[in-house]
Amino acid sequence: MLRRLAHPLGAGLALAAVCGVAAAHGGSLRGASGSSLAVPTWLFLSTGGAVVGASFLLASFVTDRQFVADIHGWRRALPAPRRLLAWAGQTVGVAAFAVLVVAGFFGPTDPLRNAAIVLVWVAWWAGLVMATYLVGNAWPALDPFRTLTRPLSWVTDGVRDLDADRAAWASTAFLLVLVWVEVVSPLADAPRLLAATALGYLALAAVGVLAVGHDTWFGEVDPVARLFRAYGAVAPVERTEDGLSLRVPAARLTERVVNTSGGVAFVVAVLWGTTYDGLVGTPAWATVARAVVDAGVPPAVLYPAALLLGFVAFHQLYWWAARNARETAPTYTDAATLAVRFAPSLLAIAAGYHLAHYLVYFLSLSPALVSAVLAPLDPPMAMRLVLPAWLSGVGVAAVLVGHLLAIWVAHGTAFDELPGRLQAIRSQYALTAVMVFYTMSSMWIVSQPAGSPPFL
Template identity: 45%
Template sequence: MNRTTTLRRFGVSLLFASLVSLLAAPVAASNGAVGLAGASQDNLAVPQWLYLATGGATVGASALLASFVTDRRFIERVHSWRTSVALDDVVRRGLGIVGSVLGLALLGFIVYLGFTGPQAPTLNFAIIVTFAGLRAGYTMFTYLVGDTWRAVNPWRTVATLLPNGFVEYPHKLGRWPAVAGILALVWVETAAGVTRQPNLLAMAVAGYSVLTLLGALLVGPDDWFDCADPVSVFLRFYGRVAPIRWNDEDGLSVRLPGMRLVTDDEVTDLADIAVAVVLVWELTFSGFVTTEQGAAAITAVVEAGLPALVVYGVLYLGGFAAFLGLYVLASHLTVRRIETFETPRALAVRFAPSLLAIAVGYHLAHYFAFSVSLSPMLVGALTAPLSPPANPVVLTLPAWFGALNVVFVLLGHLLAVWVAHSQAYDTFPSRMQAIRSQLPFVVVMIFYTIVSLWLVSLPTASPPFL
């Protein structure tokens, strides 16, 4: 079998697997998020022709990219291009001080106004800023522009001013504490009512602050916020997709979006893979439970006799385990398919950064319309935190916004395929090995994308029994 035939079969098999994603009949694009879902509940119509055409074009481009873009020098030029913007020391220190003050002020207002402000979620500063501002808007800023959390993080600001580092962090744990923390925070967001009750949110933030400061003071801020703190790890991994990064030596380093996923060795073990997978899964989970179909499925199981929280818990943890297991399985299949001295673990680590591109695409699809529709409410809360408006303004978005959700998911998929393609050519000296090694991972990415496209095509609903 010659090389051309092998490339053609690879592309055809990848395209065939991808076309399964087009079987999902689009109904409407979901813009609901768990927080403030009732304030932004419009279902955004997605034209079927656009859904199919965009999906087909992106999937076809993925197959062509994986099969025919084989010039190593071109691939190297794309992901290694960079430029720097020098900043004066005074400017950098000033920006750091501004960020620290802003972070402390926001934390103080969230806790204080969560307890003392109006207890209606669409009027309370804590609810609006936490979910429309931080959960949606600031996360998007982190991966679209740059990660500024190190400067803004109020708990790091406090911990660095106090005596710390009394014990050494157990590095054998890696980032597993952060994985558990992210899962716990999303569970609290979904099941504990913090998106509807400002005083409950304030209690949760205050409790989180105490635990975070104790941990940072015990093992030191650097180890705690790099490995154990779920919010910091969550934003750190998203920030790797951003084009701009703060560099202590050069000021600002600018690169093409997502290219640090190829060159930076941030992912080193299974715990880091789990972080990447949980960023994909938590959005899939919250997307599913806020759709009419998801609500109907959960209702049917609960009515059969199982407690609601047990149903949610099994779905939540079981789905995460399935997503993680599917990805690890892809690494084992890859080793079986090609002749290589690479271990399944090494390949799983190598290709894991591509999952962050999928997470970015789905986060945009999940939160972009939500953030835009609530932007007047957020601006009002930030400019007048002590004077909530009597009638908060929510934007009604045009129908074409639904098409953006589909585009975001598919662009994330395409970026993920490019990252995997670049990683393969950086790992294997043989061109055929590089091409064949990608297939199991790209198929897993396509599966994630199928699920994402299906969820953004469904009408929204409130999660039942919560």
């Protein structure tokens, strides 16, 4: 047992040992800063890992299957005019896309005064994604690519059958490409390029709709739609045929949100993509990157290689946990089934880290967002909010809450999948060890001063 857990725990302890003293502050996008608190990094990281481990021990005492099922199955109907909300969402989404394109090509070149930059990075990637896992997924209604390509479904042969696993792997590849483009390109500073990229993505969506059908493309292939759907599974509000339903946060993650190995890969890519985006802004990455480039590796090779290698490492570490869960349980359930069932719990971790990474950024730039909405082609001088010092601790809290939710989701999933109480508890040993490693890695990144990646 101890030998099986040595890999993730050893990695976590090594991470704590080499980092010295951390400046503990909330994460944000590169260039934003927060107040700092000098804390020994080994204590900071070890405390976070211990909290996650202790939460597993506490959850292990809850072995009443009916009690766990009642918590995850609790629902309250929220009547809502779905057609009216869908129409309003489509109108807002298409209008925002039009503003993005027009302001991107004809608006100010100052990034924080350009409505395209502010709408995409502040309103959409920070604000809307946070709203998706904190409240519910409104992207299917807002998605301008879905709305603008719908007429193409009238000239195609309808929905085409597509292997679900291959579609999920294609989404994973697309998502990793999007993460790479976001990190290495000047999209956050070049409104003309951003507008052209948005039009290019619309063209890609049109080709996808013509190739596989509208519902298939946005239901199985499109990485942005799949990403929002994944984050929406963390939220307390879900769409139903009758309107909306209120549930316990992250309760849906105990259901079959993921059905294939490709879906597992996509979930891991969501977690790793957010981690990678924060990692490349840390001083430690800058040191490593300069050493690697000085050794003769071009930056154009370094960044995609790090993205792929990190994804493979996270993916293999998760599958190691799934295989070990089958042995420690023990159970006749195969490792692939366990991997598929436990994978959604990682989405709670990804949501917590996204909140830690973007909350300060979103709040500090909210005045620029308001200005861009009120005067998209000629907004006034951009201002930043001066945030209270205590808000810097929200990032760390978000990471911990995300991991605690993940532990509980994995606990509920284990009791739903495995018949024996001891089986269910033992199946979580390796996964908990991996989550401790993920926790310590995320907290270390959140604790680092944010900067710009070198050579970009």
